[in-house]
Amino acid sequence: DGGITQSPKYLFRKEGQNVTLSCEQNLNHDAMYWYRQDPGQGLRLIYYSQIVNDFQKGDIAEGYSVSREKKESFPLTVTSAQKNPTAFYLCASILVSSGANVLTFGAGSRLTVL
Amino acid sequence: DQQVKQNSPSLSVQEGRISILNCDYTNSMFDYFLWYKKYPAEGPTFLISISSIKDKNEDGRFTVFLNKSAKHLSLHIVPSQPGDSAVYFCAASDRGSTLGRLYFGRGTQLTVWP
Numbered sequence: 501d502g503g504i505t506q507s508p509k510y511l512f513r514k515e516g517q518n519v520t521l522s523c524e525q526n527l528n529h530d531a532m533y534w535y536r537q538d539p540g541q542g543l544r545l546i547y548y549s550q551i552v553n554d555f556q557k558g559d560i561a562e563g564y565s566v567s568r569e570k571k572e573s574f575p576l577t578v579t580s581a582q583k584n585p586t587a588f589y590l591c592a593s594i595l596v597s598s599g600a601n602v603l604t605f606g607a608g609s610r611l612t613v614l
Numbered sequence: 615d616q617q618v619k620q621n622s623p624s625l626s627v628q629e630g631r632i633s634i635l636n637c638d639y640t641n642s643m644f645d646y647f648l649w650y651k652k653y654p655a656e657g658p659t660f661l662i663s664i665s666s667i668k669d670k671n672e673d674g675r676f677t678v679f680l681n682k683s684a685k686h687l688s689l690h691i692v693p694s695q696p697g698d699s700a701v702y703f704c705a706a707s708d709r710g711s712t713l714g715r716l717y718f719g720r721g722t723q724l725t726v727w728p
Contacts, residue, residue, distance in 0.1 A: 504657075506657075509655075531713060531714050533714050535718075540623070540720055540721075541720055542616070542618065542703065542717075542718030542719050542720045542721065543658075543703070543705075543716075543718040544718075545715060545716075548712065548714060548715065550712070550713075556712075558715075590657050590658070592657075592714070593714075594713055594714045596713060601646050601648075601707050601713055601714065601716070602648065602660050602663065603660070603714055603716060604660070605650075605657030605658050605659070606657050607655075607656050607657045608655070608656065608657050610655070
């Protein structure tokens with residue numbers, strides 16, 4: 501079955517530590533995205549990448565970094581510079597050639613800073 | 615500034631009745647609208663969408679209505695079932711924006727009781 505796999509599902513971090521969230525897709529989608537969800541809030545775009553080795557900042561990129569070395573993978577690093585990292589992180593992708601602006605999401609990773 | 619607004623954080627409906635979830639937007643450049651459904655600890659799943667050239671789109675029990683002059687859309691679920699209990703997110707994209715760049719509302723928790 502094709503889909504998006506995010507790991508870990510739950511992650512705890514001490515203040516001052518960097519953590520990396522994994523996102524792998526086998527949908528052969530070109531573009532990948534990271535969104536963040538906070539309680540009672542809508543999803544907000546952190547970073548996105550439309551092709552390998554290229555990515556752009558979204559609305560809330562400060563304190564985050566990404567890489568896109570392979571089409572299938574788009575890991576997100578939450579750095580110690582992120583002031584409020586506790587949140588639910590969602591990875592998504594789109595097949596650009598479909599022309600349909602419909603994101604497919606992974607199951608998410610919940611990060612808690614202790 | 616929230617460009618997509620879901621002013622009702624929750625809605626409770628009896629099984630078999632109609633559920634109506636509302637969404638307002640402020641950006642007149644938005645031309646494509648989507649509804650996503652989300653269960654706890656899972657990623658959102660695409661439900662239904664509508665282009666701004668239409669005022670109605672139907673898929674089984676789900677119908678989305680768009681009122682461009684009022685910048686308002688609604689999702690109707692008829693008949694409602696207990697399995698429909700979830701958080702529903704309204705999302706929008708604008709014609710000048712990057713594919714996959716969606717703006718989300720804060721969500722409405724729908725509870726369908728027997």
